[in-house]
Amino acid sequence: MNNNVLISVRGLTKTYQMGEVYVHALRGIDLDIDNGEFVAIMGASGSGKTTFMNLLGCLDKPTSGTYLLDNINVAEMDDQAITQVRNQKIGYVFQAFYLLPRTTALENVELPLLYCRKMHPKERREKALHALEVVGLADRAKHYPNQLSGGQQQRVAIARAIVNDPVFILADEPTGNLDTRTSVEVMELFQQLHSQGKTIVLVTHEFDISRYTLRIITFRDGKVISDIPNEDVHIASEDLKKLPRLDIEEEVS
Amino acid sequence: MDILSIMRIAFKSLARNKTRTFLTMLGIIIGVGAVITMIAIGQGATKVVNEQISSMGTNVIIVMSNMSNSQSRARQAAGSGNLLDEGDVKAIQEKVDGVLYISPVYSTFGQLKYGSNNWRGSITGVDVDYFLIRDLSLESGQYFYPSEVESGAKVCVIGKTVADNLFVGEDPVGKTMRIRHIPFTIKGVLKSKGASSMGMDQDDIVIAPHTTTVSRLIGQRWKFMTIMVSAVSKERIPMVQEDIMNLLLTRHNGTTRDDFIVRSQTDIAEAASTVSNTLTVLLASIAGISLLVGGIGIMNIMLVSVTERIKEIGIRMAVGASKRDVLLQFIIEAITISLIGGLIGIIMGWSLAVVLGQTMDWSISVTPWSILLAVGFSCAVGIFFGWYPARKAANLNLIDALRYE
Numbered sequence: 001m002n003n004n005v006l007i008s009v010r011g012l013t014k015t016y017q018m019g020e021v022y023v024h025a026l027r028g029i030d031l032d033i034d035n036g037e038f039v040a041i042m043g044a045s046g047s048g049k050t051t052f053m054n055l056l057g058c059l060d061k062p063t064s065g066t067y068l069l070d071n072i073n074v075a076e077m078d079d080q081a082i083t084q085v086r087n088q089k090i091g092y093v094f095q096a097f098y099l100l101p102r103t104t105a106l107e108n109v110e111l112p113l114l115y116c117r118k119m120h121p122k123e124r125r126e127k128a129l130h131a132l133e134v135v136g137l138a139d140r141a142k143h144y145p146n147q148l149s150g151g152q153q154q155r156v157a158i159a160r161a162i163v164n165d166p167v168f169i170l171a172d173e174p175t176g177n178l179d180t181r182t183s184v185e186v187m188e189l190f191q192q193l194h195s196q197g198k199t200i201v202l203v204t205h206e207f208d209i210s211r212y213t214l215r216i217i218t219f220r221d222g223k224v225i226s227d228i229p230n231e232d233v234h235i236a237s238e239d240l241k242k243l244p245r246l247d248i249e250e251e252v253s
Numbered sequence: 254m255d256i257l258s259i260m261r262i263a264f265k266s267l268a269r270n271k272t273r274t275f276l277t278m279l280g281i282i283i284g285v286g287a288v289i290t291m292i293a294i295g296q297g298a299t300k301v302v303n304e305q306i307s308s309m310g311t312n313v314i315i316v317m318s319n320m321s322n323s324q325s326r327a328r329q330a331a332g333s334g335n336l337l338d339e340g341d342v343k344a345i346q347e348k349v350d351g352v353l354y355i356s357p358v359y360s361t362f363g364q365l366k367y368g369s370n371n372w373r374g375s376i377t378g379v380d381v382d383y384f385l386i387r388d389l390s391l392e393s394g395q396y397f398y399p400s401e402v403e404s405g406a407k408v409c410v411i412g413k414t415v416a417d418n419l420f421v422g423e424d425p426v427g428k429t430m431r432i433r434h435i436p437f438t439i440k441g442v443l444k445s446k447g448a449s450s451m452g453m454d455q456d457d458i459v460i461a462p463h464t465t466t467v468s469r470l471i472g473q474r475w476k477f478m479t480i481m482v483s484a485v486s487k488e489r490i491p492m493v494q495e496d497i498m499n500l501l502l503t504r505h506n507g508t509t510r511d512d513f514i515v516r517s518q519t520d521i522a523e524a525a526s527t528v529s530n531t532l533t534v535l536l537a538s539i540a541g542i543s544l545l546v547g548g549i550g551i552m553n554i555m556l557v558s559v560t561e562r563i564k565e566i567g568i569r570m571a572v573g574a575s576k577r578d579v580l581l582q583f584i585i586e587a588i589t590i591s592l593i594g595g596l597i598g599i600i601m602g603w604s605l606a607v608v609l610g611q612t613m614d615w616s617i618s619v620t621p622w623s624i625l626l627a628v629g630f631s632c633a634v635g636i637f638f639g640w641y642p643a644r645k646a647a648n649l650n651l652i653d654a655l656r657y658e
């Protein structure tokens with residue numbers, strides 16, 4: 001028995017009902033993910049990756065099967081406990097960033113802290129600024145999302161995901177809307193977070209992106225068809241040196 | 254999460270949509286403003302009525318025969334009348350304890366003439382006590398004497414309006430004017446009772462001895478008397494009322510309590526305030542409807558705002574907002590709108606009432622309770638109409654909200 005297991009799912013299924021039609025998005029997933037792992041989940045569009053991430057993130061409930069998070073059965077948690085897990089244990093990064101519009105980068109990063117324990121506004125501000133520093137955007141704290149590039153927005157979203165110091169980070173196609181260089185920059189950030197001890201589960205359908213992780217799980221039609229360690233781990237910071245810089249203007253502004 | 258942080262979130266999201274916030278507020282501003290103005294007008298009217306009633310004098314009791322009672326009219330024809338006469342005045346004065354002053358009151362109208370000036374005035378025939386009962390003081394000259402009342406002297410005291418209209422630029426005291434062609438010497442001019450209110454000019458009066466009024470102006474056949482009494486103290490009023498009633502019943506054979514009206518100032522004040530309070534409630538209800546419409550406006554905008562912000566709600570829930578946090582955020586937004594709108598409405602309504610009072614020459618009165626009512630009501634409107642949209646927001650499914658386009 002592995003004592004270091006963070007996530008343990010058995011026979012997890014999810015069925016959506018759309019009128020008369022049942023969509024079996026997940027058909028029985030068995031998986032264990034340890035603390036400190038860096039996992040990529042791959043698979044074609046519609047294979048159930050997002051559905052699986054939503055279950056891992058306690059954003060949704062499975063149709064059947066069990067999900068143990070830190071050895072606690074999520075199905076047995078009440079609303080309040082689940083809210084707390086979302087707030088403090090998990091950091092989310094979405095493909096479409098999901099930043100609040102007309103809200104500064106700093107305020108967006110502060111958001112999870114607003115819903116946590118009572119915290120002095122100053123402390124909240126400092127934590128949020130620190131998270132922005134980690135993603136290299138401290139100088140854009142007062143910018144609104146529409147004043148930031150896609151890559152910058154995603155980094156703000158990552159800052160928001162880590163601001164509450166979560167146990168693990170779930171990222172659903174975080175590079176899906178980004179160009180190659182920006183994608184690698186984001187992966188550099190994830191590798192950095194992983195080296196600091198964060199557990200990361202990342203969905204992608206791009207092979208290039210999965211090469212920066214340590215374990216690659218492949219989904220097809222709601223099932224795991226392969227689960228292998230990555231033999232050839234790329235280092236994002238090194239790849240970046242080889243890539244041409246396209247966003248010079250961004251650095252000037 | 255603590256309420257202060259939720260309030261901060263609510264304020265921020267209101268500040269982010271200033272135009273929408275203001276337009277929603279407008280409904281409440283108008284509603285609360287209308288309530289405040291209407292109550293101010295209604296209360297102002299009440300105040301005027303009360304002032305007028307207290308200007309009747311102090312501890313006043315009015316005694317009249319009830320002319321609307323058909324049975325007593327029939328008895329009058331048969332000779333056993335309920336009409337009051339000088340004998341009743343004398344009897345009340347002698348037999349009822351607690352009577353301080355008493356005077357018969359006859360009323361008639363007549364053409365007044367001085368030189369080439371004409372004025373149609375109302376003439377009141379009274380005894381000297383009348384000036385004390387009604388607390389009428391003189392601006393110049395003097396009252397008439399009891400001896401003049403006894404002898405039926407052709408003298409009178411006039412009000413300011415009569416003086417101003419008949420004696421333009423002249424001192425009326427000592428002059429002789431004609432009432433229906435009969436010469437009366439003016440002994441004094443009364444102090445003004447103030448500006449006319451509720452359409453009645455209290456200074457448009459001529460006061461003459463009742464003896465002269467009856468013999469020269471009314472005639473024995475048409476005399477109809479009311480009696481004005483003032484009691485020695487407020488506490489004695491009910492007893493004096495009762496004693497007068499009993500005395501009248503024994504003096505007028507075959508009459509019942511329905512034949513006479515013995516009414517105190519407090520009775521009249523109560524009747525009048527019932528009327529004016531009804532007026533206030535009516536005005537306030539009409540204004541309340543606009544407040545209701547304002548409240549529905551809040552609900553409408555809040556519903557739109559929930560739909561518009563489904564994704565935002567999803568994001569907030571994903572990073573750790575509970576149902577309660579979302580519910581509170583939206584309710585606080587609604588309350589904030591209605592409270593701030595309410596406060597602005599109070600200021601606007603108050604100003605409008607003051608402006609109306611000055612331009613239309615209405616009496617207005619903004620009372621603390623009407624402000625409390627408006628604040629309480631707008632708060633309630635916020636909670637009531639914010640509840641449904643807030644519930645809707647809090648019950649959104651997280652995944653659906655996040656996927657919402």
Ligand SMILES: Nc1ncnc2c1ncn2[C@@H]1O[C@H](COP(=O)(O)OP(=O)(O)O)[C@@H](O)[C@H]1O
Nearest residue numbers: 016018023025044045046047048049050051052
């Ligand atoms: N909320 C939903 N309602 C109905 N069907 C859904 C819903 N979410 C996902 N699906 C369906 O479930 C399947 C898996 O979807 P998803 O998990 O989003 O796949 P992926 O992220 O791998 O592209 C798809 O066929 C999709 O149409």
Ligand SMILES: [Mg+2]
Nearest residue numbers: 049050051172
């Ligand atoms: Mg997906």
